[in-house]
Amino acid sequence: MASLREIVARREATLAPGAANALFARIIEDIGFECCYVTGAGIANMALGAPDIGLTTLDEVAATVSRIADAVSLPLIVDADTGFGNAVNAWRTMKVLERAGAAAIQIEDQSFPKRCGHFSGKGVVPVAEMTAKIKASLDARSKDTLVIARTDVLAAEGLDSALDRAAAFIEAGADMTFVEAPRDAQQMRRIAALGVPQIANIVHGGKTPPLPQTELAAMGFAIVLYANAALQAAVRASHEVLDSLKAEGSLEAVTGRLASFEERQTAVAKDKWDALEQRYKVD
Known part of the structure; x- marks a missing residue:
């Protein structure tokens, strides 16, 4: 399996x-995806039932992050919001998330309270404050963890x-930069031309144009996030299935929308746990 740094170096979107x-x-x-993004918005939505x-x-x-790292071997890009405070907090954030299994941490320059990158009303901290967080994160890392x-x-x-x-962040040592919510392809081309690998963030219903992977690769983007595609699919499917259950009193009308019992067990690798149970079974 390729490391995240190797994947990023290809700049193949x-x-x-x-x-x-x-x-x-x-x-x-x-x-069969090569890497995974641990989404802060998704954690807020799913764990707290709250917005980002x-x-x-x-x-x-x-x-x-720790639970995900136990479950998969993919490199994990972790959304660390604003670093959870000042530069000293960002230093600790790197230590904690690296230990949990992050291959990269992403920190942003929003002022607190931060909000989803595709919400309105965002504010940013001074450049010097953000570059201090970048330097602290770099100083704290003990592995080949990327700072985005x-x-x-x-x-x-x-x-x-x-x-x-972004240029100031690169000068401070960031391995990658991420200009959130560009509005058109021309803006995205200018972003992709920055001196380190770049991230594009495609949000269904968001501000960034949903350009195809081939076009983003041609521009030179390294990583393309689809941060909450699975979550948005799950929300829609859950509504449709449960609406039908309430209306009909059974799942008969929506069985085609449901994973089978066997598919659900495959998704959680039940065969692996069965094998472990047999291996350590006491006669």
């Missing part, structure tokens, strides 16, 4: 679906300001 839990991560691995507005804690994210520095300034100040910030 490698797809990184998002997982908010270990089950989604297992499905991502079983389908800075409510999750480092401990909650780390616990999710994201800026959300584009919505408020435009692309030139976002590119200037």
